[in-house]
Amino acid sequence: MKLILFDVDQTLVDALPHHEVAYERMFGEVFGVNAKLTDIEFWGKITPNIIEEIAGLKGIPKKEVKRKLADAVRKLEAFFQESAAEGKVKVLPGVRELLANLKKRGHRLGVLTGNTEGITQGILRGSGLEGYFDLFVYGSGAKDRAELVGKAMAEAKYRFGREFLAKDLVIVGDSTHDIECGKPHDAMTIAVATGFHSKEELMKHKPDHLFEDLTDPNILKVFG
Numbered sequence: 001m002k003l004i005l006f007d008v009d010q011t012l013v014d015a016l017p018h019h020e021v022a023y024e025r026m027f028g029e030v031f032g033v034n035a036k037l038t039d040i041e042f043w044g045k046i047t048p049n050i051i052e053e054i055a056g057l058k059g060i061p062k063k064e065v066k067r068k069l070a071d072a073v074r075k076l077e078a079f080f081q082e083s084a085a086e087g088k089v090k091v092l093p094g095v096r097e098l099l100a101n102l103k104k105r106g107h108r109l110g111v112l113t114g115n116t117e118g119i120t121q122g123i124l125r126g127s128g129l130e131g132y133f134d135l136f137v138y139g140s141g142a143k144d145r146a147e148l149v150g151k152a153m154a155e156a157k158y159r160f161g162r163e164f165l166a167k168d169l170v171i172v173g174d175s176t177h178d179i180e181c182g183k184p185h186d187a188m189t190i191a192v193a194t195g196f197h198s199k200e201e202l203m204k205h206k207p208d209h210l211f212e213d214l215t216d217p218n219i220l221k222v223f224g
């Protein structure tokens with residue numbers, strides 16, 4: 001039995017249009033500026049860091065960002081959920097089949113995302129994928145993704161009543177950050193080229209496996 005942690009955006013789903021709407025509305029309302037998510041390289045990053053990075057780009061003082069961060073996250077979640085109502089989040093090719101197959105084989109599936117809880121649950125509801133996962137680790141309250149992997153391991157032990165060793169841990173994601181976060185934990189990393197990083201860029205970070213998308217029938221084999 002393996003613990004398989006999936007990134008969300010551009011790995012399981014394409015929710016970009018909803019993120020874009022939410023960020024633009026939030027920055028207008030909370031900070032009074034015209035800012036877009038796509039102003040920065042946001043992929044693989046965690047929500048509070050994305051907000052801080054965009055705010056920095058717009059010249060908003062760090063103190064102000066810190067003071068308004070909680071409100072910014074709350075509004076971002078509300079605007080996202082409004083946009084991503086049921087059935088409106090696009091599931092990427094091969095995802096449902098792969099998740100169903102892995103579950104049938106008795107693996108434990110988790111979500112490890114830079115998104116906050118409200119946004120992640122909005123995505124899972126909006127895409128109908130919520131039933132596949134037993135474990136959720138969100139991007140709020142951690143400094144980076146590697147820390148999130150540590151949280152997931154601890155949570156898994158508590159939840160499933162057994163320890164998952166490095167050899168039982170698999171991370172699946174579309175960005176170089178997903179590959180990198182697995183390394184300090186000696187996890188197996190599977191990169192999928194359905195996001196913003198090219199196959200060449202992903203290869204430079206040496207994932208254990210790289211697939212064009214999750215329709216590839218060879219994916220199941222790497223889980224053993």
Ligand SMILES: [Mg+2]
Pocket residue numbers: 007008009010011043044173174175195
């Ligand atoms: Mg991603």
